[in-house]
Amino acid sequence: MTKREHADQVPEIRRVREEDMPLAVRLADSVFRDYDPDKKSFAKSHPLLFAPGLCQSFAAFIDGRPVSFVGLVPSIVRIGSARIHCCSIGGVCTHPDYRGRGYAGLILQRVMDHIDRAGASLLLVSGNRTLYQRANCFEFGSFRNYTLDCEQSAQLMAQNLATGITIREADAADWFGLRNAAATRLNAFEQSLWDLALLIEAEPAGSPMKQHHKVLAAERDGAIRGFAVIGVPYANAAVVPRAFEWAGEAPLVACLFAEALQRYNMSELTVPVAWHEAQLSDLLARAGIRSAEGNNVGTIHIVRPERLIEQLQPYFQQISTEAAGNLRIEASEDGTTRVHVKGGAANLDAQALVALMFDKEPEIDLDEDVLCSLCSLFPIPFPYTGGLNYV
8 A cells, every 4th residue: 555545544543442452562562672672572561551451542543453552551649648640651653654644643632531531630651752742741850860889889888788687689478578668658659569560570661771670678577678679781781770669768778779789790770869759869969979860751741730739639738738728720721720829829831830740949930929838739749750650
């Protein structure tokens, strides 16, 4: 078939059904994996994109065959006592014969309608290309990317490893302990024991970066007090090892990073630490570990500001009952949002609203009284999006 004939075809845009999954996997692999056989199939690295029963991904179909695909996975993000309904998209691809037709944009609009109807308040996107920028997806979050080397790791271990602590690789008898440690995090993607096992094995962020997951656990008095999921590069892969996920007492987590360098014979390790992980950040900084400012992974879109604020209310009540009671959000048809607080109100465009909600020092122009009131509730301590729940 000629390119002209392809252009004349009108696709059917709908959710990917269970019987469509093998063809959807084949399309994603042909775009992202076939050129590099060292990488896992998308069906293994991102099983929830193609999970029977869940079936949240969308595609454009021609003659019953998917030619453009947008993977979609729902999740719950815990912020203190609040539970935020999120959706994540990834694996976005179009067959070479059908590119330039706007199919991905059409699918993305259908995805937006679907997640709104589902009650999501946030959309997380793994990329930042123009397709997402046009849909008001913006970079977000304040992080510091620490890079440990061998000398610094020894100092970190000496400063933080207490007596009675054993560091070892996690094994098949540790799932209850790992889940208990994960549950201590105040801000994280909700993960059941099964989720942890599935995602550690899948390596959703590690596989695209040619890194295997290794899980180190810190044990005291027979209980796991912390763990870290470390990306160890494939043989001959020229990539910097990365910490993907961790939980537990900050001094022990710091020691797990130090141990990973020595145990896996790595020259350096990158650790992305969010602004709200102040104790861990302080421990790494005191050890003289170099760092650079950065953002969370990918971009974010606020589906409905009013819905997000409603879902965040339990967290706001923990922070300040008075400030929570004075906060009111009104979204306008022109895409701006009016934020009311004690001291006044302000109109914010979509990008400024994201900056207010997620950035430690947002670059937005606001009245001083309004900004002061907002700073008592924002930014939201959002978890790292490049870890086990990366899509």
